[in-house]
Amino acid sequence: MESGIATFTGPLSTPPRPAAAAFLRHSGPIFSQCHNNFRHFFPITTTSTSWAGQNASCGRSKGSLRVKALNHSLTSKWEVSNYAAPSWLPRFEELDTTNMLLRQRIIFLGSQIDDTTADFIISQLLLLDSEDQKKDIKLFINSPGGSVTAGMGIYDAMKLCKADVSTICMGLAASMGAFLLASGSKGKRFCMPNARVMIHQPLGTAGGKATEMSIRIREMAYHKVKLNKILSRVTGKPEQQIELDTDRDNFMNAWEAKEYGLVDAVIDDGKPGLVAPIGDASPPPKTRCGIFGK
Structure with a gap:
């Protein structure tokens, strides 16, 4: 040959x-x-x-x-090293929406909060903070909540970032989702006009031996006190009121969440913007709906 x-x-x-x-x-x-x-x-x-x-x-x-x-x-x-794709074809990295959002310093939390989701969000926060500590990081939230420990990991990463982390609620921010929404940088916490926010005390189950159940109960009580202290600090309300308001599921619309101190502003309907509302948003009109009306 x-x-x-x-x-x-x-x-x-x-x-x-x-x-x-x-x-x-x-x-x-x-x-x-x-x-x-x-x-x-x-x-x-x-x-x-x-x-x-x-x-x-x-x-x-x-x-x-x-x-x-x-x-x-x-x-x-069959040399392909010098092959040039047509200009109208998208680049490979542009096919991934996550990469495209990261270029705009946008992180999207759109699922239940667990260890896998927390690792993903934390890595993105640290990456964007290492690239530029003077530009805001925008965290969009549409989450029903989830693990308290995983959510606290995201919270610590947000506080570790030197760049401001702006939070925006779209759809639903419940439980740990609402906690992360309220934990954004002061003055940069926003809510879309049709979003819902819900806060409550930590949920969990305990089973097994009596000693094991007491350990789990003590751990849940610790998380309850810890979350109430942080919510009291970010909302400006006393811990006693936070404890009463989170005793049951407490749902709020965008304007109620603003009044409560969970967000700083509502992004006005029909006026698009990533993090800053254009003009003052007005709450929806009060209506009478069956037994719920007053």
Whole structure:
């Protein structure tokens, strides 16, 4: 084998058999005519008009027949390193919405908060903070809540960032989702006009032995006190009121969440903006709805 050239050798001392020689003598013109017809209907473009010189060579050397044929390989004839995609095609990284949002310093929390989600959000917060500590990081939240420990990990990462973390509620921010919404940088916590916010005390179950149940109950009580202290600090309300208001599921609309101190402003309906509302938003009109109206 010679650099992509296939070499076939065979002894010439043994003459061809009579039957084979007769077959080749009579079928030669037929094969030649078929080859010409094929080239007529399926023209093959070559780099040289010399077929014998470029693509094949036949010769006799020391009693052997030697045939050489070019063997095109992908590495030699199918170069793709210099290939340029058309300008209208999107780049590979643009097909991932997460990467495109990160370019705008936007993080989206749109699922239940667990350890996997927390690791993902924390890594994005640390990445954006390391790139530029003077530009805001925008955290959009649409989450029903989840693990308290995972949510506290995100909270600590938000406080670790030197860049301001602006929070925006879209859809629903409940439980730990509402806690993270209220934990954004002061003056940069926003809520969309149709979003809902819900706060309550930590939920959990305890089973097994009495000692194991007491350990779980103490842990839940610790998280309850810890969350109430932080909510009291970010909302400006006393801990006693926070404890009373979170005793049951406490749902609020955007304007009630603003009045409570969970957010700083409501992004006005019909006036788009990423983090800053344009003009003062007005609350929806009061309506009477069956037994719920007053």
